[in-house]
Amino acid sequence: MWNYTDKVKDYFFDPKNxxxxxxxxxxxxxGSISCGDALRLMIKVDPETMVITDAKFQTFGCGSAIASSSALTELVIGKTIDEAKKITNQDIADFLGGLPPEKMHCSxxxxxxxxxxxxxYTGEELAEDDHExxxxxxxxxxxxxxMVERAVRGNKLTSLEQLTAYTKAGxxxxxxHEKLEEKLAEVNAEMVTEGMLTSAEAFTLGGAKPVAKAAPLIQISPLAAEAKKAQPVKPGMTxxxxxxxxxxxxxxLRPHLQADGGDVELVDVDGDSVFVHLKGACSGCQMSSITLxxxxxxxxxxxxxxxxxxxxDARRLMDA
Amino acid sequence: MTTDIKSIYLDNNATTRCDPRVVEEMLPFFSEQFGNPSSIHSFGSQVGAKVREARAQVAALLGAEHDSEIVFTSGGTESDNAAILSALDLAPERREIITTAVEHPAILSLCDYLKKHKDYTIHIIPVDKQGRLDVAAYKAALSDRVAIASIMYANNETGTLFPVEGLAEMAKPYGILFHTDAVQAVGKVALDLKNSDIDMLSLSGHKLHAPKGIGALYLKRGTRFRPLIRGGHQERERRAGTENTTGIIGLGKACELALTYMEHENTEVARLRDKLEQGIISQVSHAFVTGDVRNRLPNTTNIAFEYIEGEAILLFLNRMGIAASSGSACTSGSLEPSHVLRAMQIPFTAAHSATRFSLSRETTEDEIDYVISHVPAIISRLRALSPYWDGDKPRADAFQPDYA
Incomplete structure (x- = not known):
């Protein structure tokens, strides 16, 4: 079964609010019953101070969905509406001491x-959802x-290596890798039908393709778009x-890497994307993705x- | 009602406890009689005799005509792969496979791979809402273009039995090899393979109180076969590799025991299963049994509790010391509930909560009473948290979230 933290278990077996x-x-x-999880959150707000004075939830879902809902109520009670708006799904996961990756959608x-x-409460329009x-x-x-489909389409990706460089997937x-290749082949096949790729360029399962045949890359990385959508860091941080x-x-971190004969250098920061240059033993190392x-x-x-x-390097590819 | 935490294992379709008598039988063959059965010296020949005995014990449980029809493998998955790939290898001109929508992934993933990478056509026969096979669709798929039909004997999630003997007979005129994944049925259903048209059958040791890592493929005499694993001459060159002698000996003993418990399995275990099922259904509203209740394994019940989610049920059951399993998406890490329940068109309100209790000959009346007394409170507790539930019934004003 899942490796839930004690806090997740506590908030599941004895949920608060x-x-x-x-x-x-x-x-x-x-949420919805077909997705397997759904949540109703109810809040009480003091109109003078705009402070959330009470919050309760009802949840249909697994252990971590119930725990995440309860954690959410604990996080918002006592906060003003403006403060509550800044809570992220990562805050919910952090409050619980982390969630298994498959369960991040609960947060x-x-x-x-x-x-x-x-x-x-405020009567505002709700922004588009970004459910998984x-x-x-x-x-x-x-x-x-x-995300894989957006990256593949937006950048005409035609190899697993490119897909990894753009999204880190795999x-x-x-x-x-097998699942990624299947998805890549599926999206490429659609792109061929739509005239975005020639069939010679497209990635096909089982057909090894020379690297030189890689499709031309367009300028804007899907990651940059993702990053721009995300709002600035911690509240108030410039x-x-x-x-x-x-x-x-x-x-x-550098002394640790230098001890292994490697090094890392900050190249640029763009929204939530941090570009680094791995040097020495780190560059070209099989483990470089782990280092990253x-x-x-x-x-x-x-x-x-x-x-x-x-x-x-991956960014140079994007800008090429 | 007792308050002490017990430990009640009702997940025997996942795996079973290795019977202590099986372990006892195996023990001398680890460090005393450790010889290689292929060796000519006495270390080997003692073991060889014991392996022959085990082969006979397995053959007896299956009702096989010849001991040599048993090929020992590493388990159900290997047997399934060996059966299907052999059939395809032998008939390269036949490019179609028949299977069902509710097979174990050992079959479905392989078929999916063969479809995507080897260009095979796969006929996936659907089931109805009780999980019964659409025999008309099966019949329509039969042709001399089909290399193999692989139809499970009993479903692991609902226990529903398929009429495989009849299906095998139907396939024969077309020259189709018939394989059945009988991993859940062996030891619970009396088999008589010598009087059937089943060409190949997979079984797995750990589902019948033998250890994990041992299984067998039944290969009817006269059935052509191409080995999956090549190397040595073992298993009459049908499965290379030094024999897993301790596993084989354990499996033999387990099959011998299963034969002696066959009646118990179909009377006492079935009675306890029915008691559990009735005990729960009579106390909990909006709960129903999935599968074909008139035609299923004696040890399995799969109960859907509407408006709550299965993993949450399992976590509470586990805290009460009760081990069961669920077809819920969340227990597997996939985002969809089990392919078996979806194939049966179980509504989403229930598919996410389907909870499987699978008993064994070791299950006691006290254990069943304990489970019956604890399940209703768990269900009420989770329903109290559910936005789809109001008091003692589903919410009248349908809960309509902003997006799905």
């Missing part, structure tokens, strides 16, 4: 319900079919502060929100 608020000031309902659902409840799209293909990096444990934190974190993962983990810890660490 389960139930209904009579005459709530805001209600957010997300996303909590976040969606919160936005819906706030919108319901399709099956989770790469568990290491949490990349789903929707960059760590590699067990998902871009400069963010870059300084990243620079400092990387300086702290480690750097990414350290940066996320310092910044308190998700970022993507991307090799600068």
């Amino acid at each position: 389960a139930g209904v608020i009579d005459n709530p000031d805001g209600v957010g309902e997300v 996303v659902m909590g976040h969606e319900a919160l936005l819906a409840a706030i919108a319901n 799209e399709g099956a989770l293909l790469c568990k290491c990096f949490g990349i789903d079919e929707g 960059g760590a444990c590699k067990t998902c 871009n400069l502060q963010k870059i300084m934190i990243i620079q400092q974190a990387i300086e702290e 993962q480690g750097v990414q983990g350290a940066l996320m810890e310092k910044l308190g929100r998700p970022v993507r660490v991307i090799p600068a």
